[in-house]
Amino acid sequence: MRVPGRGRAREDPGMTDTAAHDERMAGDDRRGGIRARRLAAHRGARRVFARFGFHRTLRERLALLDGAADVYDLDELSDVYGDGVVEALETKVAGLLGTEAAAFFPTGTMAQQVALRCWAGRTGDRTVALHALSHPEVHERNALSEVGGLRTVRVTSEPRLPTAAEVRDFEEPFGALMLELPLRDAGYVLPSWEELTEVVEAARERDAVVHFDGARLWESTTALGHSLDEIAGLADSVYVSFYKSLEAFGGAAVAGPAELVEEAKAWRHRYGGQVFQQFPTALSALVGLERELPRLPEYVAHARVVAAALREGFAAAGVPWARVHPEVPHTHDFQVWLPYEADVLAEAAVRAAEETGDVLFGYAWESSGPGLACTDVHVRSAGLEWTAEDVRTAVADFVARLPGEVSG
The missing domain is CATH 3.90.1150.10 (Aspartate Aminotransferase, domain 1)
Structure with a gap:
């Protein structure tokens, strides 16, 4: 049972x-x-x-865009391959999370694959440490390994976030630690702020980068007791979703250092995410950030x-x-x-x-x-x-x- x-x-x-x-x-x-x-x-x-x-x-659903003029100038030209309103959304997200840049993606699955693939190239280690209940392990058909060529190791399967001791004492090397905040399949649970900072520090001690799966990061500020930029500031990169809590039509973003984000955009193109026009989704995300956040x-x-x-x-x-x-x-x-x-x-x-x-x-x-x-x-x-x-x-x-x- x-x-x-x-x-x-x-x-x-x-x-x-x-x-x-x-x-x-x-x-x-x-x-x-x-x-x-x-x-x-x-x-x-x-x-x-x-x-x-x-x-x-x-x-x-289309009525969601009735107030779009309040968040973006609708007399501007439409986007083409990620410019215009898409760039405006990316700038908005980077500002909220306190990062140098952000890249819009059509799906979170693609966004996280790309982010972790980019980090693997930088660290020289294709192993990603994560929770056994994390979204890539449970809901993405082994995409990290089948598509991204990455190897995953499970730090724990307990119904909570990994502890600092588990990260510090894990028996295998890894180049990146992915933390899902909150951990959905364990009951939408979060660590305390102190526990989170200790886990991040434990990963740093192992020379690993830290990536936050922040699909639901937007609503985590209450329990963690810190602002979005303070939470995101603990990690090397962050993924956020626009539809789970913000009620946008879809979409996601990867935020982090400008150099990483530029590489992520190159991989976005390779993965088929350089969509010709995405203004309905981008506008709905801006509306969500304005109204729901x-x-x-x-x-x-x-x-x-x-x-x-x-x-x-x-x-x-x-x-x-x-x-x-x-x-x-x-x-x-x-x-x-x-x-x-x-x-x-x-x-x-x-x-x-x-x-x-x-x-x-x-x-x-x-x-x-x-x-x-x-x-x-x-x-x-x-x-x-x-x-x-x-x-x-x-x-x-x-x-x-x-x-x-x-x-x-």
């Missing part, structure tokens, strides 16, 4: 191109189209914790309210064992674990959403062993409408739809 925080394949907005996702969707179909029902209930619901872009129609601390704070209410609700409903992980969320995303089969929880969640209009659990439940399942909870602007009492009431309704006896 896996314990809370252990890795698993999960339905996650934007992470839908893996074999695990294909298998999971086929499983949903075999269970009577539960995913289709879940998405329909989510779209028609009066109250949800988050409404992501993939929940919206094309017309609704300032609100992320508010979402994190409310996620902690929701998490506490979930714990209280399950305790009041008499569920013999329930886990919110982390107990106090580090970001606006966290996990919920319950002692039931995934199919039972999925059906109860969908029926509750269909019949009440309140979506307590809007994402797939994944089995983590006999009689144990887990789901993710994402809190964004829509989630601010929920009070703690609303959450507790929804939990009571949800539990009432579960069988009287649980596994165990």
Whole structure:
């Protein structure tokens, strides 16, 4: 049986191109189209914790650009192969992260492959040390080795970030240490600021460069207690995503020293990422930085309210064992674990959403062993409408739809 925080394949907005996702969707179909029902209930619901872009129609998504004139001069010429608005976005990101430069990429998978490949050329060591639950290890079809020619070694598989001792005492040499902040598959967890600085120093002692997988770095400032530029300043390079929290159409960036970024742009071309025009995505990213980035601390704070209410609700409903992980969320995303089969929880969640209009659990439940399942909870602007009492009431309704006896 896996314990809370252990890795698993999960339905996650934007992470839908893996074999695990294909298998999971086929499983949903075999269970009577539960995913289709879940998405329909989510779209028609009066109250949800988050409404992501993939929940919206094309017309609704295009409306994101209605305010684009507030973030960029729309009378400027359109971009061609990465100039214009794309360069403006790159400059904006470098300024926010306090780096010399940044390079826009169409995907985060490409961005990180390129960054780590560039560092391998500089260090002369193609070995990348990372966590066993890190995104390249779990969700990218071994791209670092199959495409980039890199070799990965796993510093730890524990449901937390690596410790300084684990990095310092690791038995094999490596040229780069990649740290995912937060570590998504362990429960969107972060280290403390002190732990993070110690891990970085341990890597420096081994003459290794440090790269941050910061796909969700934007929302990490609250838990780490430091600004974006202070966090990014610990690393030699940083990758950030524009759609996971900023709600852009897509895209990513690698930020770091100007010389590294220039080489990254050359590899971007070789990898097929030098797209002719990218102004819709670049504009949507600028809109996200303007509108969503300032609100992320508010979402994190409310996620902690929701998490506490979930714990209280399950305790009041008499569920013999329930886990919110982390107990106090580090970001606006966290996990919920319950002692039931995934199919039972999925059906109860969908029926509750269909019949009440309140979506307590809007994402797939994944089995983590006999009689144990887990789901993710994402809190964004829509989630601010929920009070703690609303959450507790929804939990009571949800539990009432579960069988009287649980596994165990």
